Amino acid sequence: MKKILYSFIISVIAIFVLNKIIYQEIPEKATKEQLSEIQSYKHPLKSISMEYRDNSDLKIFDTILKDNKVLILGENTHIDGSTSEAKSRLIKYLHENMNYTVVLYEAGQYDTWIMNEEMKHHKLKTSADSIGGLGLFGYWWGAKESQPLIQYYQKTKTTASPIELGGFDIQFSGSVLAFKRGKLLKDFLSRNNIDIKTFPILSKHTDELNNFIYKKYVSRVLKGNQKNELLQELTRLEQAVLKLEKTPENIIYARYFRDIKDNLTKNWKFKPGSMPSMHFRDSLMAKNLIYQIDSVYKDKKVIVWCANIHSFAERYSKDYLPLGAYIRNQYGNSAYIMDFSSYAQQNNNGSISDKPGKYAIENVFHRTKTPYFFLNLRNIPESSFLKKEFVSTINQKTDMKKNWSRSFDGIFYIDTNTVLTPIKK
Structure with a gap:
């Protein structure tokens, strides 16, 4: 019994000593030079609030984005409240000082068109505090941190x-x-003399389209070959609308029918969240985005709002090429990708979570004792460790080792992020 006890004590001591060596001494020695580099390259930012009046800290972007056409603003997760605030401040500055007049979201092509039209004409009589919900996912309009930007959009x-x-x-x-x-x-179909009854499955289930993305639901409702027949109806509808006069409304509805078909196909064919599903979606988002940039908003500066993972300019895996890779291929260096990262997250109850693993660069960022800063990776020498492989939690707060400078151009660092604060009604 004593031998077992002694063995257990020795094992505990060994683990403690090993942790002491690995978790403290090695990172401390290895990060000294990294800290020095980051201190010299970082550009401190004074605030993330849209209401902050001194924009001298943002003037660095006047030079960085001088010849830019497309600016992609990522986010580590969709519930990062401080990131939403920072992006809002940056969008306001770029609109007022650098002539960025278009913001395109990782949101429905048709839905956001309806939202934009409602902000201009108010035909649907949607209240100002809910108008963002016509086009955007809830985390981009239904939180305290996002409402000032929605109000700013409407004001413009x-x-x-x-x-x-x-x-x-x-x-x-x-x-x-x-x-x-x-x-x-x-x-819409009625106004354009398109008889919905000639599309029997769609006609019967028009009000259920939101639920048809769920495999179990659609399998209960549509029997036999009806799923394929619905997809065929959507293709025929798209073709019918394409024959109409090329008005903005007709064009968006044709694209809407294509998007519905592609969305249903994605959800019926692929496992949710899988790499093939991500690849399918990103390839189609890229087509839509390039169309918007080149046709709808030609000669205008465009800001793209999406998750970090979609923004990456380098292949993520053998099964997944992110949206950002298509954009980099299309626009080269006239597209700038800025992703957001943090050391930790403060929850609504005040607790701190999501601290990085011991090797993540966010530990070194934290040691700069700078609440907010920006790193422009484009201007950092190739000899820097930041242009080589390093571990970061910039992808959904998961420790990953990559040559991150190939995936994005700049890092906006927020030391302690916050979760979104839902608007209580």
Whole structure:
């Protein structure tokens, strides 16, 4: 019994000593030079608030984005409240000082079009505090941190330089639009003398489209070959609308029918969240985004709002090429990719979570004792460790080792992020 006890004690001591060596001494020695480099390259930022009046800290972007056409703003996760605030401040500055007049979201192409039209014309009589919900996912409009930007968008609509909003996703995104979707579709077809009854499956299930993305639900409702027949109906509808006059409304509805078909195909064919599913979606988002940039908003500067993982300019895996890779291939260095990262997250109850593993670069960022800063990786020498492989939690707060400088151009660092604060009604 004593031998077992002694063996256990020795094992505990060995583990403690090993942890002491690995977790403290090695990182301390290895990060000294890294800390020095980061201190010399970082550009401190004074605030992330849209209400902050001194924009001298943001003037660095006047030079960095001087010849830019497309600016991609990522986010580590969709619930990062401080990141939402920082992006909002940056968008306001770029709109007022650098002539960026278009913001395109990782949200439904049709849904965001409806939202943008409602902000201009108010035909649907949607309240100002819910108007974002016509086009955006809830985390981009239904939180305290996101409402100031939604209000700013609406305010610009009455100025000589309005911000135009759009999207490039194939998914349904507007929860406020959910119960209006079927009626709007029927009204559009009626106005254009397209008989919905000639599309029997769609006609019968128009109000269920939001639920058809769920395999179990659609399998209960559609029998036999009806799923394929629905997809064929959507293709025929797209072709019918394409024959109409090329008005903005007709064009967006044709693209809407294609997006619905692609969205249903993605959800029926692939496992949710799998790399093949991500690849399928990103390839189609890229087509939509490039169309928006080159055709709808030609000669305008465009800001793209999406998750970090979609922004990456390098292949993520053998099964997944992110949206950013298509954009980099299309626009080269006139597209700048800025991703966001943090050391930790403060939850609504005040607790701190999501600290990085021992090798992550965010530990070194934290040691700079700088609440907010920006690193422009484009201007850092090739000899720097930042241009080689290093571990970061910039992808969904998961420790990953990559040559990150190939995936994005700049890092916006927020030391302690916060979670979004839902608006209570």
